[in-house]
Amino acid sequence: MPLLRTSLLKSEPAGTLQSLGELFALANAMEQEAADRYTGLAAEMQRQEKLDLATVFAELAAAEREHVDSVARWSQSRLGKDPDPAMVRWEAPETFDSETAAEIATSRLMTPYRALSMAVRNEERAFAFWSYIAGFAEDPEIKKAAEAMAREELGHVAILRKERRRAYHSEHDRTRAGQQANAGIVDAAALERCLAIHLAGLERRVEGESVNRARELHRETVEMSALAAGFGQFPAGLEQRDAQAVAEALADAYLDGAERSEEPGRLESLQQLAERAIARLAWLRALT
Structure with missing residues (x-):
């Protein structure tokens, strides 16, 4: 657990979760924030006419909205209701890489590979967060749900890493072709x-x-x-x-x-x- 805190989370969670309702509310808030951030980045890239990046962020936003819907369905199946935002008692540690997101808006050299690298780090931080919650949960039901959230985030990491590798090879091939064209x-x-x-x-x-x-x-x-x-x-x-x-x-x-x-x-x-x-x-x- 200390390794997760020092290498991924910028700060420890401010408290412990007391109920499944609170867990679903916090998970919903985190996924919705990520969806909103990616949507904003997609709009900014569209404004700058960086269409390849706009597409990447639009797809990331769509994936996060699917995660929001998934949390809502889970809450409905377990509690019979949607997540209640009023149940969020404390702010989760930052799992979205806001510094890199700010850089993207001004970068001259941002690429799909670098954008996907940011997304991978975001999901890794979310995995670390839910692993932390599971590790310190006293209620077995909350512990089990947090472990399930961590596994879900780990699955997202695997998918994004695959997309990142594809983007890397694509950009590497284009760079090599460009170097040959520039003859030096x-x-x-x-x-x-x-x-x-x-x-x-x-x-x-x-x-x-x-x-x-x-x-x-x-x-x-x-x-x-x-x-x-x-x-x-x-x-x-x-x-x-x-x-x-x-x-x-x-x-x-x-x-x-x-x-x-x-x-x-x-x-x-x-x-x-x-x-x-x-x-x-x-x-x-x-x-x-």
Whole structure:
């Protein structure tokens, strides 16, 4: 149980469930929130004309609405009534990845694979939540129902992982074809130099305090280009993208590299690059 709390749940549940009615009410609220969040993301992706992502989130929203209906049917079969929202006494720990959801709305590089990765984490957190509830339930009936909810969420994880693998292979094939069409790859240093040019241009266009920040980031980016020499492989076509897309690709690459690195010195260097890259990306996003 401690492993579930530390690796998946951001905080422990605020209490214990006292009845099946309360369990169904909380399950209904959690599934409905997820359905609403995915519906909102689908609408935002539609607005941005990112139709592949809009389709992914619309399908996720539909799946969550099916989960809402499933909880309602279960409540009807056991209690003879629909879940009662008034029975929710405390707020469940956050199982929906709101930080990633917020990033999706502004990301230049979001893909179906990354969107499905967020959905997998959401279901894993829901599984951890219901496992926690089952582990601490004193009432055998509540324990059994919570265990059933956990198994249901685990089934959702398996389905989404399969969809994520399919999306990964599809995107990998497209990326490889794009790299061949672009006839080359570049390293992080080349992208940092490209971004430095963007920042120099921004320095001339922004006003007030933003001028100083653009100048500071330009200087940092030039420094980072030397530190990043030889790191990473990116499609050469990325150099033609805007500043935010380039900055996002670099931040993701440094984070991923740090996560995979086993050499202490390299790990520290990539962590420092990632920290600076994330701050830089946040400023660029704030401008838009």
